[in-house]
Amino acid sequence: MEKEKSTGDFRYAVGAAKVPWHAVGEFYRAGDVLEVVKFLLPPGGDEAAWRQRLAAVESALQALSGEAATATKLTLGQQVQAAEAEARNYFDCRYACLLSNWTAGMEIAYKLSGLQAGDEVIMPAVTFIATMAYPLSIGAKIVFADIDPETINLDPADVARKITPKTRMIVPVHLGGYPVDMAPLMELAAEHGIYVMEDAAHGMGGAYRGRKLGAIGHFGGFSLHEVKNINSFGEGGLLLTNLDCGEQFAQARFLGLDFTRKIKDWLYDISPLTDRFGKLQIPGNHSASELQALGLRLQMKRLDAIIAMRRQAAEYMNGVLSEEPGILVEKTDTADTYGTHHLYLLRIDPKKVNGDIQTLSAKLAAAGLTNITHFGPMYRFRIMKQLGYDENAIAATCPRTEEMFYHSYTHLPLYPLTPEQLRYQAQAVVEAVRDMKRGR
Numbered sequence: 001m002e003k004e005k006s007t008g009d010f011r012y013a014v015g016a017a018k019v020p021w022h023a024v025g026e027f028y029r030a031g032d033v034l035e036v037v038k039f040l041l042p043p044g045g046d047e048a049a050w051r052q053r054l055a056a057v058e059s060a061l062q063a064l065s066g067e068a069a070t071a072t073k074l075t076l077g078q079q080v081q082a083a084e085a086e087a088r089n090y091f092d093c094r095y096a097c098l099l100s101n102w103t104a105g106m107e108i109a110y111k112l113s114g115l116q117a118g119d120e121v122i123m124p125a126v127t128f129i130a131t132m133a134y135p136l137s138i139g140a141k142i143v144f145a146d147i148d149p150e151t152i153n154l155d156p157a158d159v160a161r162k163i164t165p166k167t168r169m170i171v172p173v174h175l176g177g178y179p180v181d182m183a184p185l186m187e188l189a190a191e192h193g194i195y196v197m198e199d200a201a202h203g204m205g206g207a208y209r210g211r212k213l214g215a216i217g218h219f220g221g222f223s224l225h226e227v228k229n230i231n232s233f234g235e236g237g238l239l240l241t242n243l244d245c246g247e248q249f250a251q252a253r254f255l256g257l258d259f260t261r262k263i264k265d266w267l268y269d270i271s272p273l274t275d276r277f278g279k280l281q282i283p284g285n286h287s288a289s290e291l292q293a294l295g296l297r298l299q300m301k302r303l304d305a306i307i308a309m310r311r312q313a314a315e316y317m318n319g320v321l322s323e324e325p326g327i328l329v330e331k332t333d334t335a336d337t338y339g340t341h342h343l344y345l346l347r348i349d350p351k352k353v354n355g356d357i358q359t360l361s362a363k364l365a366a367a368g369l370t371n372i373t374h375f376g377p378m379y380r381f382r383i384m385k386q387l388g389y390d391e392n393a394i395a396a397t398c399p400r401t402e403e404m405f406y407h408s409y410t411h412l413p414l415y416p417l418t419p420e421q422l423r424y425q426a427q428a429v430v431e432a433v434r435d436m437k438r439g440r
C-alpha cells in the first residue's frame with residue numbers, strides 16, 4: 001500500500017515549480033465536469049426546467065473552477081486505497097483489491113491458486129460465462145456440478161461426487177444472491193487440499209453463518225458492473241482473500257510493478273506472482289481508476305439499505321405468489337443465510353400449472369413484463385463443443401439443471417421497482433398461471 005502513496009506523491013520538479021506525476025497527461029476541466037453532470041443526471045421530464053437548472057450549475061462550476069486546482073491522480077491513488085480499506089472493514093477480510101472488473105479478479109485468484117492446463121475446476125452448470133473464462137483460456141477443464149433446484153446454486157453433494165485427483169478448485173456462485181451452502185464445500189476443500197473461490201457477483205452485502213459472502217472462501221469477490229447490487233460507474237471488480245498474499249496481492253493487478261524493490265538505475269522492479277505451488281505467474285493489467293473507487297465508496301454507503309429494500313420486495317413477491325398453488329416462491333433465509341435478492345427466482349411446478357416456463361415466459365412478455373432466464377447451462381454454448389466438451393454427456397450428469405432450465409425457472413427484477421410496479425409484476429404472474437391452469 002505504501003508504494004501507491006509514494007507513487008501518488010511523486011513530483012516532477014521543474015526549477016522551483018513542482019508539477020504532479022499526472023502532469024504528463026491531460027487534466028479535466030470545469031467544462032468536462034459539466035458534461036459528466038449532464039451524463040449522470042439527464043433530463044427527467046421537463047427539459048426546459050432541466051436546462052434552466054443546468055445553466056445555474058454551469059455558472060457555479062465556472063466560479064468554482066476559479067478557486068480550484070484539478071485532480072491530479074486518476075488511477076490507483078488515495079480513492080482506491082480508501083475504497084480497499086473500507087472493503088476490508090466491511091467484509092472483515094485481510095486483503096481487498098479493486099479492479100477493472102470481476103472477471104479480472106477471478107483471473108488473479110485462479111493464477112494465485114496455481115491453476116494450470118489439465119487441472120479441473122468444479123463450478124455450477126448454471127452461471128455466467130465469466131466464471132469459466134480464464135480456466136478455458138488456459139486449457140483447464142471445467143467440471144459442471146448440478147444445481148439444487150430450490151436455489152439453482154451448485155449442490156455440494158454433486159460437487160463431492162465430481163472431485164477427482166485433478167480437481168484444483170471449487171467455484172461456488174451465489175446465484176441471484178442466495179448464499180451457497182459453504183460449510184460442506186469448505187470441508188471438501190480442506191479434505192482434498194484444494195481452494196474455494198466464491199463468485200459473489202450477485203452476493204455483495206449477503207452473509208452466511210455470520211460471515212460476509214465473498215470473504216468465506218480462499219478467494220472471493222464481486223462484480224461492480226452496472227447491473228449488480230452496486231456498481232463503480234458501470235464497471236469494476238473487488239477481489240478479497242484472507243490468505244497471506246502479501247504485497248503481491250495488490251501488485252497482481254498492475255503488471256507486478258513493485259516499487260518496494262528497484263533494479264539498478266531504475267524506479268521499480270517487476271514481481272511475478274508466486275502461486276500456491278511456488279510457480280511463477282505473469283500478472284496482467286487490471287487497474288481500477290480513482291473515479292471507479294469513488295463510485296464504489298459512494299454506493300457502498302447505501303449497500304445495506306439497498307439489500308434491505310430488495311429483501312422487502314422479495315417478501316412482497318413471495319406473499320402474493322404463494323397464494324397460487326404451482327408457483328414456487330423464492331427460498332427464504334434460514335438461520336445460516338442472509339441473501340441479497342439480486343434477482344427474484346421465479347419457479348413453477350410444470351405439472352401443477354399445466355405448462356412449462358416457456359409458456360409462462362411468453363404470457364409474461366405479452367403482459368409487458370421482461371423476464372429473463374439470465375443463467376443457463378454453460379455446457380450448451382457452441383464454444384464448448386469447439387473445445388471438445390460433449391454437451392449431452394455433461395447434461396446427463398446435470399439432470400436437475402436440465403429440468404430447471406428448460407421447464408421451471410426464470411428471473412424477475414426486484415430493484416428499483418416501485419410498489420406499484422411490484423404489484424403489477426406479481427399480479428401478472430398470478431394471472432398468467434391461472435390462464436395456464438384453465439388451458440389458455
Ligand SMILES: *Cc1c(COP(=O)(O)O)cnc(C)c1O
Pocket residue numbers: 101102103104127128130131173199201202222223224225236237
Ligand atoms: C457479472 C458477473 C460476472 C462478471 O463480472 P464482471 O465485473 O462483468 O467481469 C461473473 N460472474 C457472475 C455470476 C456475474 O453475474
